[in-house]
Amino acid sequence: MPLFYPNLFLTTQFRNARSNSFSSILSAANNLVVLLRFLDSRGIDLEQRITNKTFFEVNELDDLRDFTQRKFFSKTVANSVSSMFSMDELEESIGFVESPTQYMRLTTIAEYVWWISHHLLSRPSATESKQIDRIRAHIKSRRPSRKGRNNVEDRSLDDVQLEALFEIIRVGSEFNPFTPEVQRRNRLVILLLYHLGIRGGELLNIKIEDIDFSKHQLKIVRRADEIDDPRINEPNAKTLERILPISETLIKELHDYVTKDRRKVPNANRNGFLFITYKAGPSVGQPLSKSGYNKLMRVVKAVSPQLFFLTGHKLRHTWNRKFSELMDDMDNPPSEAKQEQIRSYLMGWKPSSGSATHYNKRFRQEQANKAALALQKSSGTRLPKDLRNDE
Template identity: 30%
Template structure:
């Protein structure tokens, strides 16, 4: 786990915690299995995949009593409790992306454990081959049960009418703005503007510092600062993409300057740090408080989509970017490179496919209509289409 962000490491540890809980509940001694050249049986793999779809807190109760100290009856009760939690409703299931991460971590962990076992044991070539074959079978079985994408890959940007509505209701002076005090109105409007006009991730937005903005050059620097020692937030926002410099329009720059000078500076705790977006107290804006901005928008403005999130605006930015590239007749290769830079992806990344789904679909529809028009054959087509019209004596 070298050079990984704290959140990534925490997710991996939670996956392994779930795996250990599962092994205990099933009475599986993984080390002994590896010594016997085995990993998990097929029905155990299926049960493990089901466990990875459940919230971790729903499974943690099975570790309350240590197996060695528990009676047989107590162990059976724990096992029944564990299995009942696996049969939870679909609504209780975690995000498919979380399930995939858990299965990947467990798969890699078992492979690592097998290699450690082989390095420590004087195994024969035959037993080595048997264990490696068992591990490969285990990996393939987990891969077959791994969600192929997840809900995040199905997201799309919002259509033009929703874009206009969102910008309208979040204006600080809008009558329908769902917040009461001026600070929340102005700060939240600026949050929406930064997400909408720059396509930032939430971690990138919450990691921004006042000093990252160069007001003279009209640019902002998006830096990677994993595990920053001066970030007091319990769950630190992280920049997952590459560091980059983004241009800022004069309008967005002026709105940001006014927020810093007039509002942020009046918050007592804001003097203790440089983070751009702050809570009412002046403390750095937390992830839950940031999420609440969109929860309030969805609940107070009924005509906004139920699935409107900060990441939806990242998809929306990509839709607008595609439209602008088409309008300016930019080549596909140049468009791909420009998008990858502005989004913080490597040039060889295939991530763009996830963020251009709506634009590709609409463009395909238009091409299909244009193709149908170009294939029309004059008089012959007119006669053919006319044959589908009302016939003499028939009802119109």
């Protein structure tokens, strides 16, 4: 039988209340597994602790923090129960997770402890409510700093890398690593990611009906638990629904792909998803899977050393860089607040998320760095003799 309270928490707090995507719910479930491993290894009955109103000691919270830093062994679903690792083996040190992973683990654990405490105590007194809130705060206070989340490192592709990418995906190019029948499809995958800045999940979720060829528009739709989607690991739109404009050239490529390429694939008419599988076999004509999408990216980046770090998400960062440059080059650019509104809409972010502000700050720092270097190279800036490169 599934564990009752963890699954109830995921269903009511993540699936129903927030309409989180499958990947978000899976991530939260993995975080709860870490808590359950900790409780089991330490002999702690959380439900009994809550009922007795004893909760956690300070040293146990510190122990929990250290436990969430660990990188655990994992086993595939195909393995039998008898071959699973013991708890001692699971706790063996095989390294540590990155700070963002530990941050999310402790965040989920803090919310779960708070939720199950209120659930089991039903109507806690004012004192008990304060105690529950204090435990949640103590757990969250042990999370690592999130400094790395908003760093100004440029994760976009530069113009040289983009030139190499566009030559590789050009239909008929000698550098194109794909067979002729899938070159147009794969080119469109890259072009949509680059020109629209959409996420991979949004791309795989596009249906032909979402494209308005007459108005040159594409609608990004959230389709959680889509009945007609045969993919086990269903991709979802993580961001808000929105309508994006498409250039005349790109809409023509989409139209040619749908009317000339896609229709020739067996079973293509059995689903409405834009990108489908071409490989012969039982999956031919089915929607392109996440693994197929990731394989496409791996093949492209293997062609050129310049694209070694290529991912679909880097093209989203590239879109944001190009957007900043466009705004900066305008004679009368919109105000910064208006730019954030425009960027947030096109990216599918909530206006209050702060993501647009992050990109604006990054671009301002890049411009400041360029100005500072230009100032240092100007004739008015003299370096001490011992720092000059003069002969």
